[in-house]
Amino acid sequence: MTTMTFGRAITAGLRRAMDDDPKVILMGEDIGKLGGVFRITDGLQKDFGPHRVLDSPLAEAGIMGTAVGMAYRGYRPVVEIQFDGFVYPAFDQIVCQVAKLHYRTQGAVTMPITIRVPFGGGIGSPEHHSESPEAYFTHTSGLRVVSVSNPQDAYTMIQQAIACNDPVLYFEPKRRYHVKGEVDEAVDPASSDMGAARVITRGTDVTLVTYGPLVPTARDAAVAASDDGTSIEVIDLRSLAPVDFATVEASVRKTGRLVITHEAAQSGGLGAEIAASITERCFDHLEHAPVRVTGFDIPYPYSKLEFHHLPDLDRILDGVDRVMRRPNSLSGLEGGAL
Amino acid sequence: MTDGSSPDLASGTVHPGPSRPGADELVQLVDPHGVRHPHGHYDALVADVDGPALQKLYEDMVVVRRIDAEATALQRQGELALWPPLLGQEAAQIGSGRALRSDDFVFSSYRENAVAYCRGVDLADILRVWRGNASSGWDPYTINMATPQVIIGAQTLHATGYAMGILNDGADAVAVTYFGDGATSQGDVNEAMVFAASYQAPVVFFCQNNHWAISEPVGLQAHVPIARRAPGFGIPSVRVDGNDVLACLAVTREALARARSGGGPTFIEAVTYRMGPHTTADDPTRYRDANELEDWAARDPLARLATLLDSLGLLDADYTDSVKATADAVAAELREGCLSMPEPAPSDVFRHVYSAPNSWLDRQQDHYERYLASFGPDGGTPQEGRR
Numbered sequence: 124m125t126t127m128t129f130g131r132a133i134t135a136g137l138r139r140a141m142d143d144d145p146k147v148i149l150m151g152e153d154i155g156k157l158g159g160v161f162r163i164t165d166g167l168q169k170d171f172g173p174h175r176v177l178d179s180p181l182a183e184a185g186i187m188g189t190a191v192g193m194a195y196r197g198y199r200p201v202v203e204i205q206f207d208g209f210v211y212p213a214f215d216q217i218v219c220q221v222a223k224l225h226y227r228t229q230g231a232v233t234m235p236i237t238i239r240v241p242f243g244g245g246i247g248s249p250e251h252h253s254e255s256p257e258a259y260f261t262h263t264s265g266l267r268v269v270s271v272s273n274p275q276d277a278y279t280m281i282q283q284a285i286a287c288n289d290p291v292l293y294f295e296p297k298r299r300y301h302v303k304g305e306v307d308e309a310v311d312p313a314s315s316d317m318g319a320a321r322v323i324t325r326g327t328d329v330t331l332v333t334y335g336p337l338v339p340t341a342r343d344a345a346v347a348a349s350d351d352g353t354s355i356e357v358i359d360l361r362s363l364a365p366v367d368f369a370t371v372e373a374s375v376r377k378t379g380r381l382v383i384t385h386e387a388a389q390s391g392g393l394g395a396e397i398a399a400s401i402t403e404r405c406f407d408h409l410e411h412a413p414v415r416v417t418g419f420d421i422p423y424p425y426s427k428l429e430f431h432h433l434p435d436l437d438r439i440l441d442g443v444d445r446v447m448r449r450p451n452s453l454s455g456l457e458g459g460a461l
Numbered sequence: 462m463t464d465g466s467s468p469d470l471a472s473g474t475v476h477p478g479p480s481r482p483g484a485d486e487l488v489q490l491v492d493p494h495g496v497r498h499p500h501g502h503y504d505a506l507v508a509d510v511d512g513p514a515l516q517k518l519y520e521d522m523v524v525v526r527r528i529d530a531e532a533t534a535l536q537r538q539g540e541l542a543l544w545p546p547l548l549g550q551e552a553a554q555i556g557s558g559r560a561l562r563s564d565d566f567v568f569s570s571y572r573e574n575a576v577a578y579c580r581g582v583d584l585a586d587i588l589r590v591w592r593g594n595a596s597s598g599w600d601p602y603t604i605n606m607a608t609p610q611v612i613i614g615a616q617t618l619h620a621t622g623y624a625m626g627i628l629n630d631g632a633d634a635v636a637v638t639y640f641g642d643g644a645t646s647q648g649d650v651n652e653a654m655v656f657a658a659s660y661q662a663p664v665v666f667f668c669q670n671n672h673w674a675i676s677e678p679v680g681l682q683a684h685v686p687i688a689r690r691a692p693g694f695g696i697p698s699v700r701v702d703g704n705d706v707l708a709c710l711a712v713t714r715e716a717l718a719r720a721r722s723g724g725g726p727t728f729i730e731a732v733t734y735r736m737g738p739h740t741t742a743d744d745p746t747r748y749r750d751a752n753e754l755e756d757w758a759a760r761d762p763l764a765r766l767a768t769l770l771d772s773l774g775l776l777d778a779d780y781t782d783s784v785k786a787t788a789d790a791v792a793a794e795l796r797e798g799c800l801s802m803p804e805p806a807p808s809d810v811f812r813h814v815y816s817a818p819n820s821w822l823d824r825q826q827d828h829y830e831r832y833l834a835s836f837g838p839d840g841g842t843p844q845e846g847r848r
């Protein structure tokens with residue numbers, strides 16, 4: 124076991140994937156000498172050379188499109204999108220090419236591309252630096268989408284993503300890059316499944332589902348709630364597409380109550396998909412309709428107001444009160460005109 | 462009316478202008494030692510720039526360098542979240558910015574604070590975004606300058622479309638877009654050049670090649686001088702010494718005149734240098750050689766104009782004192798404007814998402830206001846604290 128930060132764990136995972144497979148190639152803006160703006164590729168160009176760690180021209184569509192070409196040629200490109208808000212110039216290549224090539228070629232061509240995206244807010248940044256665009260990608264068939272929440276998963280899942288023969292969006296919660304944790308570097312990535320959700324806190328009254336940056340917040344909420352006698356089961360989804368509904372369903376069958384929290388906007392978000400799917404799967408076991416605690420349906424706000432937009436412990440507990448049928452902020456809004 | 466576009470406009474005719482320098486030649490009127498060199502073509506374009514006008518250009522550069530230093534200090538003191546310095550690029554921005562007419566319209570990136578100064582921006586407005594207090598600093602129509610663009614290169618298309626509108630209106634204003642060397646790799650910038658040439662839109666592409674895109678040297682974006690790319694799109698281009706304010710003024714005036722008279726777009730590559738970090742969050746020692754900075758310090762845009770003014774007897778103590786007093790006053794106003802900026806209210810997050818009431822959002826706002834009210838009269842304080 125080694126203690127390392129979240130960011131360092133990703134670096135270590137990348138390094139190991141590059142050691143294990145010479146076809147793994149890194150591409151992105153400022154990932155060479157600088158080591159990326161978050162230093163995730165720190166030292167890799169020095170150790171593996173500029174032919175395996177490529178500083179790319181400033182063009183995301185170009186990065187993604189050439190990654191497609193490299194994948195055609197048998198490489199496993201790992202591309203870094205500098206910030207969430209800069210993934211959109213690459214969106215066309217991701218949606219029309221990366222996601223569809225396996226289907227289009229009837230399985231002849233694989234696209235084992237990993238697209239790393241530092242995402243989410245809470246770091247006081249200007250516009251386009253704090254977004255949560257995961258639902259655009261979970262809505263796109265042909266892509267796998269994961270989000271990591273702790274150093275061990277960061278280390279293991281980056282290797283699993285790279286080894287995966289389907290394209291993977293790997294969302295890194297940038298506000299947690301400095302969180303430290305124990306990492307077992309000897310763990311064999313093939314021994315676990317990145318598609319599996321994980322129950323991180325056991326509980327019996329409410330199932331609280333989240334992923335990425337809000338996992339620590341959800342865990343804190345469970346601790347706070349247990350002080351008040353409410354037992355929350357926290358699930359870290361890890362994989363956002365496909366969602367491991369079996370794990371979520373098993374929990375909800377036990378608790379009868381579901382709260383989903385994410386930073387992304389509410390409407391059309393992942394929370395809506397989870398609420399609908401779980402309702403379909405185990406309606407008769409629900410004591411209350413699922414409740415979403417999410418960012419608002421607004422462009423990510425300027426930093427002085429970002430902590431109003433981002434779900435926090437109190438807002439999550441307000442959602443818990445709702446499913447527990449206690450007084451809550453939605454009380455009285457039920458029959459409203461809006 | 463036939464199809465609405467004149468065949469002449471659609472043909473993409475290039476108006477190269479008289480005796481233009483070769484594409485790679487660097488237009489320079491004042492060299493790094495402050496010596497004014499005559500120029501067969503460009504002298505005529507700055508014939509009106511007399512002693513007092515040169516002094517004003519110098520004052521502008523001193524003031525914007527001071528704004529930049531004060532903003533950097535405010536960031537270091539925790540009053541701004543981030544700041545993108547323009548240190549070293551004063552001549553490119555003042556020379557071009559002062560060439561513009563008030564009815565021209567600017568579409569810039571985040572680094573053109575000196576251009577905003579030329580447009581007459583309220584000083585505190587420059588800082589609103591960087592302090593995190595607002596989603597933008599000013600109403601674009603009050604100073605005919607769009608608020609800074611962060612998505613690299615996107616603004617070049619906006620300028621081109623605005624210029625297409627000018628053309629349709631039969632007006633003689635010009636849209637001017639500012640972007641960096643890194644931006645020239647983006648599809649948007651290249652598409653903007655296609656559109657601008659196709660419609661012969663009155664747009665000026667002002668590229669500040671400051672040699673760096675964060676940690677990436679310009680050689681990663683372009684293997685030949687960037688200015689060479691534009692002629693391939695059918696757009697005349699010019700390379701100018703971006704640290705020579707007079708030359709920047711001259712080439713921008715020429716480009717504007719061409720655009721006003723139906724001559725279509727021009728591409729200007731102003732060769733300059735980013736003397737500071739990319740932003741206050743950047744550490745350039747990780748990727749660039751200190752010697753490079755030294756070389757460029759010897760080509761400093763302010764120093765060379767000061768030397769020229771001195772050689773003309775225009776740099777006496779009265780003048781330099783008054784420039785310093787102006788810069789001090791501007792810096793004080795900037796700081797005061799920053800510190801006295803009103804704090805936004807929580808429900809401001811819901812404003813301006815749409816131009817009309819929206820049922821989804823109205824419900825969320827209503828819900829959140831009830832939620833805050835449940836904490837009592839002071840409202841809720843989100844856990845992670847306010848920044």
Ligand SMILES: Cc1ncc(C[n+]2csc(CCOP(=O)(O)OP(=O)(O)O)c2C)c(N)n1
Pocket residue numbers: 152181183205209212570572611612613640641642643644645671673674675735739
């Ligand atoms: C679409 C997009 N990709 C990446 C970024 C991150 N980024 C911000 S500034 C910058 C470098 C820009 O370089 P250049 O165009 O030369 O302008 P300069 O900063 O030198 O003024 C990068 C990569 C961004 N803002 N937008």
Ligand SMILES: [Mg+2]
Pocket residue numbers: 641642643669670671672673674675
């Ligand atoms: Mg640059």
